[in-house]
Amino acid sequence: MLRMFNDGVAMMLLFLAVYLFARQRWRWGCVLFSLAVSIKMNVLLFAPALFFLLLQSCGILRTAWYLLVCAAIQVALGYPFLKHNWWGYVNRAFDLSRVFAFKWTVNWRFLDEATFVSGGFALLLLLGHVFFMVLLLDKHFHIVGTIRAVMMKPFAVYEPFPIQSEIVVTSLFVMNFVGVVFSRTLHYQFYAWYYPTLPYLLWCSDLPLLLKMAALLNNEYAFNTFPSTTMSSIMLQLTNLFLLITLYLNQKSNSFVPYLDAESRLKLTAFVNEECFDGARQLALYYGSVTENLADGARVASIDEHEVVLSLPTMKLTLAVGFGSSGPVTGEGYGRQVLTEMLREAGAGLRAGNTMGKLISREYTKEKELERLVNALDEPHERTDARQSLRQRTTATTVTTTTTSTMTTTSV
Template sequence: MSFVARTRAALDDASTKWWWWTLAAAADLALSLAIIRFVPYTEIDFKAYMQEVEGPLLHDEWDYTKLRGDTGPLVYPAGFVWIYMAIRELTRGGTDLLPAQILFAGLHALLVFLVLGAIYYQPDAAKDARRVPFWVGPMVVISRRVHSIFVLRLFNDGIAMVIMYAALFLYVRRRWILGTLLFSAALSVKMNILLFAPGVAVLLLESIGLTASLGHAALCVGTQVAVAFPFLRANAAGYMDRAFELGRVFMFKWTVNFKFLDPETFVRKELALGLLSATLLTWLAFGQRHFAASHKGGLLGLVRSSLASPMRAPLVSTRVPAHDWKMHVTTTLLTSNFIGIAFARSMHYQFYSWYFHSLAFLAYASKANVVVAVLVCVTIEVCYNVYPATPLSSGLLQATHLLLLLRLWIKPPSTLRDGESRAKKA
């Protein structure tokens, strides 16, 4: 074996070890702290966040329709309020930003650890050569824009994604209840977490059965009610309208993915309905071909078997080899999220944190070669570093999104069977 081959094998083996994830997270923390030290903070929404949480914190005001900041009314769920109330206290009313920046640096380092812990997870008993290659790992750290989103902008998107990746970390390890609690907690911070919901639904339905899945749905609802209870008691209709506003129209000025359209076309309802329809149909198509590929009849077969035997889990996940299970859970959840992003009505710069950390893994999972995979990641990073966005950068971003989505679609469906370890088929 050549030196290069031995080095590559050693790196691939090391990448499955928790100490490597910790080392990568520590390096990311050092990078974030250096950015805080040498790059000036830029105010965008943090001041508005502090104003939006003043009501309940300082004035005992719990009516969501009366909470607002300089950028407009509060439009995030209640988890956002509780978290930024704490951050407001940490930063002396939002005047001392350094503690918040250090907090966000730590959160991004934690996110790096969770992502690597999910995609590289490999129990000691499983000596599977089909590991996720080492090169995927560094791609989780290297992003100018994402570090800016976390430590120079302090957006709530980052907090929501840290909690969601903690849920993914648990789902890979079959910790269903804790995973669902964190999924719902992430949703209470920002509504984009709903993009993971189709993937979560398939995983729960096949792994714990219909009856238990309905219990998890109730757990999600209960978590939302508990987090939002003071606001629901004050004005339930107002809370639901503001926190989960589905019909919001974004400003053309800030779109990163549709600058090749004219402003009039961008705000047309027909465009919004077309993108929503494309999202729903693509979720269903991927559900049939990929997410539920292990079940006879795909997604439809999974639903039929679940209705016929609601107490039985169609898939015995503990009998699935570790690598196959990790790939199934991670690919299903991250692809579900990416589909929503590919057809999003508008992507803003901070929304990049919704999926940056999944891009290298998805490129690998799409069976693209290393050069193409890295090129996809670099192209998307470059597009998000063009400010303001241009028709060319938006067109290139959308084309790259669709290319990756097409690669994920045409790759052969993966069934959860390997050697003597076989998942039950529905």
């Protein structure tokens, strides 16, 4: 029973929660997230990213409600213990001053035991954790911009903005990895905390393939070496710290999607809905190729780095219009330029009686017509070639027959 650790169960629930977050199912995702926390405290490493995702998507009031749901689950599950000895339960459940056994550490074996258990070392790790957490939160969420945006309308209740699944998954996994790198200790079973995310994080970086494979092998070597050695722990820590720094410095647009902060999203949404007369309706008519009736009352629901999401109340659906080669949009100024050009193109197209669907259909029809004409022109040549081939075969047969007859006559 000693080896039946609960880390795997907690992470199973956590990854189900991440799936729900990626599908914008925030309420049920928070339920599973809280259940995972009730099993293992390490799940809280994902919490900073989740908090900012909720703020950007849902605003202050909905975020507060979802956090209340998480807290209510914790109280309900711990009620039998809280009822009899609430202080003992809280103190032991959230004992952040606990000292771990040096004999089981995988990541700090190269230190002496006195340093490993010292309060100064624990404080140093905490400072490193907070430092990198703030750096990466600001990289992903533009902390000041997000807070300013939600404080513009702090008590507004609106439908959640959709957030790209890549953004959700990447930010959650990176925040967890920060906690792993600066963890006071990693036991062998703690590998379950981050191993399933490691390939994803490596392929989010711009490291060469050989270095990505080396990072995976170094982690495997460290967690498959028992007891851990100075070499295995040094390799593990240097590899993971190097990957963490690489993730922060990485600028590849197809790996780390640049975040359009919440303030810019709100301003760009207001730009189309309030400053551009009939703008959302024109976008729906031209790029969405919907009918006049369906486009009535269209409004921009949200804007992210790659697309404008239109709300069509008549259909009770949303319509996504991508920025195409103009994306990703990573700032308000550039976003205004892209949207202005899209609205200009939509207006000109509608005045000419065109929509994107019609243009694509015409291009398709032209291609098919051109293909038909080319085939029609090639057909006479094929027939001529066939006739010439037939004449050649007939001539060859005649010559062969004549030669055979001559040989027969000579023999006689």
